[in-house]
Amino acid sequence: MxxxxxxxxxxxxxxxxxxxxxxxxxxxxxxxxxxxxxxxxxxxxxxAPTQIFVEAFASFGIHITLAQARGPMGLSKWEHIHQLLQDVSIAAQWQTAFGRAATDADVDAIYARFMPMQIAKVGEFSxxxxxxxxxxxxxxxxxxxxxxxxxxxxxxxxxxxxxxxxxxxxxxxxxxxxxxxxxxxxxxxxxxxxxxxxxxxxxxxxxxxxxxxxxxxxxxxxxxxxxxxxxxxxxxxxxxxxxxxxxxxxxxxxxxxxxxxxxxxxxxxxxxxxxxxxxxxxxxxxxxxxxxxxx
Structure with a gap:
């Protein structure tokens, strides 16, 4: 139904x-x-989460759109970041910037950057x-x-x-x-x-x-x-x-x-x-x- x-x-x-x-x-x-x-x-x-994903990735020199940031919404935030790094265009940017594919350690690093930004902002969207x-x-x-x-x-x-x-x-x-x-x-x-x-x-x-x-x-x-x-x-x-x-x-x-x-x-x-x-x-x-x- x-x-x-x-x-x-x-x-x-x-x-x-x-x-x-x-x-x-x-x-x-x-x-x-x-x-x-x-x-x-x-x-x-x-x-609340969307713009913070854009800003967190930008701090690593990676540009993602708001539409891309919204794509995996609903997942845990670590898994959300992991899924974004599987996106073809985002993965290509990462390869160009760092000379290798992203790893779980990179997800950890972006997550660590994301968290304080999200904590600081979430109250504005309550x-x-x-x-x-x-x-x-x-x-x-x-x-x-x-x-x-x-x-x-x-x-x-x-x-x-x-x-x-x-x-x-x-x-x-x-x-x-x-x-x-x-x-x-x-x-x-x-x-x-x-x-x-x-x-x-x-x-x-x-x-x-x-x-x-x-x-x-x-x-x-x-x-x-x-x-x-x-x-x-x-x-x-x-x-x-x-x-x-x-x-x-x-x-x-x-x-x-x-x-x-x-x-x-x-x-x-x-x-x-x-x-x-x-x-x-x-x-x-x-x-x-x-x-x-x-x-």
Whole structure:
């Protein structure tokens, strides 16, 4: 089942959180929703990591574009850098600059340069995405647990989480991209770590919400329902200012491409932002009551 839901907020010319939260909606038998962070709950456009990757590579004399930097988004940051170094044009630049192919030691060196830059900047991108605070309140009122995981390492999350919490974003559990020995995305491990800590009895009663391909693959491999987010996330990549200035035609083209990519990754549903999730969650719950499971 791959579906795309559109709502009033999905077709407006300016981003807003108009989607009504139906207090009477029946979410049984769902037990938990597990969210990504940047581009999902906070940081519209997933901007915090992107420019830092560009700057970190530039400090080694390597030019990467914002589009290249966004490519592996959702992976742990070390793995993200490793994947960027496999890009043909980036690998060629490295070969020219250093006379050899990049090694894991080079990934370590770029990561070491990236980390303090990311820690210094992440707090500037802690603002909740419109509708996120109200959504978490609604989920808790419905008796659902709220989990989360991120490609950010714990050191970065330690800077982000207090600011997000002060703004109303405080999941019941948070898993960082560098703290599981089994690894991160696209494997199921961070999502399943939430299941264990939150005491969820059935992974099929969980919904993984993410704006990246690795995050959707993570949820599918964990046996969960998956919902992709297009407009607010990495695949579209607008800042709020850029979005406000973009033509409707450009916005719709970017959103369509993002939706197609997330559906191809296996998303059961795709919407534009967390503001549109209540209707999706009610539909998933109805699917389950009708006997459908996330296969």
């Amino acid at each position: 791959n579906a795309v839901l559109t709502t009033p907020s999905a077709t407006s010319s300016a981003f807003c959180a108009d989607a009504a939260i139906d207090s009477a909606a029946n979410l049984s038998p769902l037990q938990a929703v597990i969210f990504d962070w940047a581009g999902t709950l906070v940081d519209f456009g997933s901007l 603002a909740p995405i419109a509708g996120a605070v109200e959504l978490l309140q609604w989920l808790r009122a419905k008796g659902l647990k709220v989990g989360s995981c991120s490609g950010y390492p714990r050191e970065v999350l330690s800077r982000l989480l207090p600011q997000a919490a002060a703004a109303g974003i405080a999941p019941d559990h948070v898993v960082a991209g560098d703290e599981l020995s089994a690894g991160g995305r696209p494997g199921p491990f961070m999502a399943l770590a939430n299941v264990l800590v939150l005491g969820i009895g059935d992974v099929r009663a969980c919904v993984k919400v993410d704006d990246t391909v690795p995050g959707i693959e993570e949820g599918r491999r964990a046996g969960m329902w998956t919902v992709g987010l297009s407009l607010s996330g990495n695949e579209v990549g607008y800042s709020l200012e850029e979005f406000a200035q973009a033509s409707r035609q450009e916005v719709e083209a970017r959103v369509a491409a993002a939706e197609a990519k997330l559906r191809k990754a296996g998303a059961h549903y795709v919407v534009r932002s967390v503001a549109d999730l209540p209707d999706v969650l009610a539909q998933i719950a109805a699917d389950m009551r009708a006997g459908h499971m996330p296969g």
